[in-house]
Amino acid sequence: MFSLGAIKIPTVAFLRKQLNTTALIEFGKYIQKVFPAVFSTEFIQHEVVGEYSYLFTVRGSDPQLMPYMLLAHMDVVPASEEGWKFPPFSAEEDEGYIYGRGTLDNKNSAIGILQALEFLLRRNYRPRRSFYIGIGHDEEVSGLDGGKQIAMLLQARGVKLSFLLDEGSGILDGVIEGIKSPVALIAVTEKGSLTLNLTVRSDPGHSSAPPKETSIGILAAAVSRLEKNPMPRLFGYGPELMMFEHLASEFAFPLNIVMKNLWLFSPLVSRIIERKPTGNSMVRTTTALTIFKAGIKFNVIPHLASAAVNFRIHPAQKVAEVLEIVKDTIDDDRVEITVTEAFDPLPISPWDDQALGVQIFRRTIMDVFPHVSSIAPGVCIGNTDSRHFTNLTDAIYRFNPVVLKADDVSRIHGWNERISVKDYEKQVEFLFQLIQNSDIDKLPKPHLSTHEL
Ligand SMILES: CCCCCCCC/C=C\CCCCCCCC(=O)N[C@@H](CC(C)C)C(=O)O
Numbered sequence: 001m002f003s004l005g006a007i008k009i010p011t012v013a014f015l016r017k018q019l020n021t022t023a024l025i026e027f028g029k030y031i032q033k034v035f036p037a038v039f040s041t042e043f044i045q046h047e048v049v050g051e052y053s054y055l056f057t058v059r060g061s062d063p064q065l066m067p068y069m070l071l072a073h074m075d076v077v078p079a080s081e082e083g084w085k086f087p088p089f090s091a092e093e094d095e096g097y098i099y100g101r102g103t104l105d106n107k108n109s110a111i112g113i114l115q116a117l118e119f120l121l122r123r124n125y126r127p128r129r130s131f132y133i134g135i136g137h138d139e140e141v142s143g144l145d146g147g148k149q150i151a152m153l154l155q156a157r158g159v160k161l162s163f164l165l166d167e168g169s170g171i172l173d174g175v176i177e178g179i180k181s182p183v184a185l186i187a188v189t190e191k192g193s194l195t196l197n198l199t200v201r202s203d204p205g206h207s208s209a210p211p212k213e214t215s216i217g218i219l220a221a222a223v224s225r226l227e228k229n230p231m232p233r234l235f236g237y238g239p240e241l242m243m244f245e246h247l248a249s250e251f252a253f254p255l256n257i258v259m260k261n262l263w264l265f266s267p268l269v270s271r272i273i274e275r276k277p278t279g280n281s282m283v284r285t286t287t288a289l290t291i292f293k294a295g296i297k298f299n300v301i302p303h304l305a306s307a308a309v310n311f312r313i314h315p316a317q318k319v320a321e322v323l324e325i326v327k328d329t330i331d332d333d334r335v336e337i338t339v340t341e342a343f344d345p346l347p348i349s350p351w352d353d354q355a356l357g358v359q360i361f362r363r364t365i366m367d368v369f370p371h372v373s374s375i376a377p378g379v380c381i382g383n384t385d386s387r388h389f390t391n392l393t394d395a396i397y398r399f400n401p402v403v404l405k406a407d408d409v410s411r412i413h414g415w416n417e418r419i420s421v422k423d424y425e426k427q428v429e430f431l432f433q434l435i436q437n438s439d440i441d442k443l444p445k446p447h448l449s450t451h452e453l
């Protein structure tokens with residue numbers, strides 16, 4: 001059963017230096033109380049990193065086996081009191097669901113991992129393969145003080161990982177149009193990100209005698225041009241090609257033929273997929289206007305107008321290319337463009353018969369979710385703490401073992417975030433199995449089944 005107390009602790013991250021530190025400390029105390037075996041077992045070391053994050057080192061019995069890592073975070077995005085069926089930190093249960101901020105993102109993983117380990121320890125289990133558990137405290141505001149510090153600590157200790165598993169994708173049931181059965185998407189990369197600040201300055205003055213153009217008008221026109229001119233379609237140039245090829249047999253005729261021949265049909269397919277926001281995020285670098293500020297009084301022409309625009313960069317593009325397109329699209333020297341943050345899409349993790357992590361996930365998914373009809377490589381459309389771990393392994397995977405239905409995706413960071421009791425139990429079962437399945441020292445034989453790889 002989900003430790004409901006974890007959801008009740010409002011570990012909200014507003015900005016990098018604006019965290020609810022009281023709640024973060026309480027969360028640390030809470031996990032010590034509810035997972036006594038994890039905190040007292042002789043072969044498990046726990047450390048607090050960056051003041052609030054946790055790093056667990058679980059020493060396996062066979063030091064020859066290269067360790068792996070499970071990553072999650074305890075912080076959550078803010079939640080308004082309105083719009084929710086139940087208050088976001090009440091952990092209310094209703095018709096088999098637990099409601100609350102963090103139930104999908106990402107206390108389900110943080111608590112789920114520790115719960116699975118606690119169960120194993122109570123059965124006197126000791127793993128053969130060592131592993132690390134990282135529970136970050138600031139993922140929602142960059143991960144620089146939590147996840148990144150854990151990565152740097154491990155790097156300083158010379159640790160190399162055989163694979164790493166974080167949040168960022170899931171088992172999609174009815175999310176991809178045309179696919180009826182649930183499919184597990186394990187993200188092998190995540191999109192890059194670029195945030196720009198746009199500023200326009202013009203002479204202030206009385207609203208009774210306005211100039212032809214004001215800072216607000218100039219800026220509004222610039223951001224509107226960005227919105228009306230989406231970034232180029234790149235569908236088929238990144239790992240989403242692999243994803244749809246793997247999923248081809250899930251589509252009914254004639255779409256299955258279309259998906260098997262994306263070299264020919266990708267222009268057509270991308271025009272269909274891009275109609276929905278999640279589909280559009282697979283097709284191109286997305287453009288999101290997120291902040292717009294100007295003016296202080298109805299009869300004062302403001303001197304300054306500013307806006308923030310956030311781009312999520314398609315795996316086949318780089319920051320520099322996006323920036324060039326933005327400048328060409330705005331095409332107005334009065335708009336000052338400054339980069340607030342930028343990073344390229346993450347490297348693509350291996351997806352082949354030699355990829356230990358993939359084989360272990362595949363086997364565990366088939367054990368725990370037998371109704372899943374395909375397992376395919378995907379792309380994480382947001383960013384995760386795992387991006388700070390690229391110096392420790394090239395095998396980074398993003399997959400939350402939870403079934404997401406069409407309306408669940410918008411609950412993440414939205415209203416009425418919830419997880420069913422059954423789905424949470426499945427998540428713990430997955431992690432319980434995964435830890436044991438990771439003890440193999442060589443790859444399992446290819447499985448004869450209809451599951452895709
Ligand atoms: C053809 C359609 C495929 C659609 C796939 C959609 C799958 C959606 C499934 C899960 C959504 C996962 C959301 C990704 C996690 C993002 C976590 C997050 O919000 N991170 C922040 C980090 C930032 C550095 C503060 C972010 O803004 O990305």
Ligand SMILES: [Zn+2]
Nearest residue numbers: 105106139167
């Ligand atoms: Zn998250």
Ligand SMILES: [Zn+2]
Nearest residue numbers: 077105140413
């Ligand atoms: Zn999040």
